[in-house]
Amino acid sequence: SVEAAYGAEGANGDDDDDDVDAEDAQRALRAWEKKYQSERAWEDLEEDPVTGRLRVTSEAQTAKARERRAKMAALATSAGAAKGMIRFTYVVVDLSRAANEEDFRPNRLSVVGQCATSFIREYFNQNPLSQLGIIVARNGVAERLTELSGSPEAHAAALRNALDASGDFSLQNTLNVARTSLKSIPSYGSREVLYIVSSLSTCDPGNVWTEIAATKAAKVRVSVVAVAAELHVSRRLTEETGGTYGVSLNADHLDDLIMAHAPPPPLPEDATKSSLVQMGFPQKKHLSKDALVVGTGGEYVCPRCSGRIDELPSQCAVCRLTLVSSPHLARSYHHLFPVAPFKEYTRDEASAKEVLECKACLALIKQTDPASKCEQCSNVFCFACDCYIHEKLHNCPHCTCEREN
Numbered sequence: 001s002v003e004a005a006y007g008a009e010g011a012n013g014d015d016d017d018d019d020v021d022a023e024d025a026q027r028a029l030r031a032w033e034k035k036y037q038s039e040r041a042w043e044d045l046e047e048d049p050v051t052g053r054l055r056v057t058s059e060a061q062t063a064k065a066r067e068r069r070a071k072m073a074a075l076a077t078s079a080g081a082a083k084g085m086i087r088f089t090y091v092v093v094d095l096s097r098a099a100n101e102e103d104f105r106p107n108r109l110s111v112v113g114q115c116a117t118s119f120i121r122e123y124f125n126q127n128p129l130s131q132l133g134i135i136v137a138r139n140g141v142a143e144r145l146t147e148l149s150g151s152p153e154a155h156a157a158a159l160r161n162a163l164d165a166s167g168d169f170s171l172q173n174t175l176n177v178a179r180t181s182l183k184s185i186p187s188y189g190s191r192e193v194l195y196i197v198s199s200l201s202t203c204d205p206g207n208v209w210t211e212i213a214a215t216k217a218a219k220v221r222v223s224v225v226a227v228a229a230e231l232h233v234s235r236r237l238t239e240e241t242g243g244t245y246g247v248s249l250n251a252d253h254l255d256d257l258i259m260a261h262a263p264p265p266p267l268p269e270d271a272t273k274s275s276l277v278q279m280g281f282p283q284k285k286h287l288s289k290d291a292l293v294v295g296t297g298g299e300y301v302c303p304r305c306s307g308r309i310d311e312l313p314s315q316c317a318v319c320r321l322t323l324v325s326s327p328h329l330a331r332s333y334h335h336l337f338p339v340a341p342f343k344e345y346t347r348d349e350a351s352a353k354e355v356l357e358c359k360a361c362l363a364l365i366k367q368t369d370p371a372s373k374c375e376q377c378s379n380v381f382c383f384a385c386d387c388y389i390h391e392k393l394h395n396c397p398h399c400t401c402e403r404e405n
Contacts, residue, residue, distance in 0.1 A: 083263075083264040083265070083266055083267060084189065084190035084264050084265075084267055085127075085129055085264070085332045086129050086130055086188060086189045086190070086277070087127050087130035087131075087189065087190045087192060087264055088130065088131050088132075088148055088182060088185045088189045088190065088191055088192070089123070089130065089131075089132050089133075089192040089193070089194060090132070090133045090134070090135055090148075090178040090181065090182065090192070090193045090194070091116060091119070091120070091132065091133070091134050091135070091194050091196070092135045092136075092137060092142075092174045092178065092193060092194065092195045092196065092197075093112065093116055093134065093135070093136050093137070093159065093196050094112075094137050094169050094195070094196060094197045094198045094199055094227075095109070095136045095137060095138040095162070095163070095164065095165045095166070096137065096138055096139075096165060096166070096167055096168050096169040096198065096199045097165060097166055097167060097168070098165075098169065098198040098199040098200065098228065099112060099165035099198045099199075099227075100165050101198070101228075103228075104227075104250075104251050104254075105251070108198050108227055109163055109165050110163075111251045111254065112196055112198065112227065112254075113159065113160065113163045115196070115251075115254055115255045115258050116159060116196060116258070117156045117159060117160065118255065118258075118259070119258045119259060119261070119262060120132065120152050120155045120156050120159070121152050121156065122259060122262040123152075123261075123262050124150065124152045125262075126262050126263055126264075127262075127264060127332065128150075128313065128324075128327070128328040128331045128332055129313050129324060129328055129329070129332050130150070131148040131149055131150050131313075132148065132149070132150075132152075132155060133145075133146050133147055133148040133149070133155075133181070134146045134155055134158060134159055135174055135177055135178060136159075136162055137169050137170055137173070137174045138164075138165060138166050138167045138168075138169075139166055139167030139168065140167055140168045140169075140170045140173070140203045140205075141167075141170065141173060142170060142173040142174040142176070142177040144177055144181070145158050145159065145162055146158045147181075148181065149311075149314070150311060150312070150313045150314055151311055168199070168201070168202075168203035169197065169198075169199035169201070169202055169203065170202060170203050170204055170205075171202040171204060171208055171233060171234070171237070172202070172204035172205065172206060172207075172208040172211045173204070173205070174195075175193070175208075175211050175212070175215055175222070175237075176211055178193045178220070179211070179214060179215045179218050179220055182218065182220055183218050186277075187275065188275045188277050190221065190264070190265075190267065191218070191219060191220045191221065192220070192221045192222075192223070192243075192265075193215075193220060193221070193222045193223070193243075194222075194223050194224075194225070194258075194261050195222070195223070195224040195225065195234070196225050196227070196258065197224060197225070197226050197227065197228075197231070197234065198226075198227040198228055199228075200228055200229060200231065201231075202231070202233060208233060212236065212237050212240055212241075213240075215237075215240075215241055216240045216241050220241060221241050221242050221243050221265070222237050222238055222241040222243045223238060223243035223244045223245070223261060224237065224238055224243070224244075224245050224246070225246050225248065225254065225257045225258055225261075226245070226246065226247045226248065227248055227254060228247075229247060230245065230247050242268055244260075244261075246260075277322060278321065278322065279321070279322045279323070279324050279329075280302060280303045280304055280316070280321045280322065280323050280324075281303065281323075281324065281325065281326065282300040282301050282302055282303055282309065282312070282323050283300070283301050283303070284299050284300055284301075285299065285300075285301050286299060287299065287308070298310040298311075300312060300323065302316040302318065302319065302321060302323060303321075304316070304319050304321050305318045305319040305321075307319065309323060312324060312325050312328065313325070313328055334394035334395075338390075338394065339389060339390055339394055339395065339396055340375065340376070341390070342372035342373055342374050342375070342381065342386050342389075342390075343372065343373050343374075343375055344370070344371075344372060344373075345371040345372055345373040345380050347367065356371060356380055357380075358371075358380065358381050358382040358385055359379040359380060359381060359398060360381050360382070360385035360388075360389070360397060361382065361384070361385055363382055365380070365382050369382065369383065370382075370383045371383065372386040374396050374398065374399065376396065376399050377396060377398040377399050377402060379396075379398045
């Protein structure tokens, strides 16, 4: 009977262990839900009395609008600082085994890939004269996935085909590859490295502090976005090189941290010396079928040596002249003179029942909807047009019309 009791007790113990393992597994599978539980997203929903469908409440929309407006105002505070119009940036993506963790849905690897791809396109949208390259880290080795170039689709395709995580992450190896490539960049270009790190350790073949000192001497600015937690060596790296460090709370916050590096950062005080850069504006000419071409050819013709190139902006492979188009130059101009942030429009008692009309899209602005007012031309805009003016258009349309008239 004693043996039977012991056997029953042991069986119960095994059942308890199985229950604990099942609870741990279930908790891990539901880790991605935590951000929705903490935000209590269901409280921001209400039923539309007309259609009966669920919609986001006006209070939630107003809160998000104020948060986004605060971010735009914070970016505008650096408007007086000198910024580099031509950037050379390497994005280092951690593809170690830590990227396979499932604390993001479906896993870190998928979320990081989506955020990095969105960042690549936004980077070239805001920095049309700049170039970017991708370095991936896995199995303790740094692999230069793409060279510095101005083709966002080529970078996005290469990263999409390389999303396979394994092995360890090496900070020293990736830093060495990026620094070696950036040291030949001309002095007028800003040298930057952006890390997207999932690992909580680094496996290096030598002294990583020596590599950090060499990176600082090469005037390379290194910033780190951590998916999991902060690493002391990464924090020291950003402090030594003048970069920034951020730790993500969830997938949306990770995207915000990465996208914050799309606009050009203020230049350090010792790098504010202006310099003239010789550029060429090539013409687009179709290649004759009877022409003899050495290399890939291209439809653009260099104005100096008549060499052919595939895309703009780029450097001529023959004479090394920087080749751009006039729209690229115009789109880089707004970083020097950004639009001043609009003031939040508040209605007083006299105008509480006044029907407001957005001066851009001509849509009616409800009393519960946020509105903004340009302090230069005193026109009122809806929140959607406010974001479009500051994030995409970079010009107040009415201020521009008044200057033209």
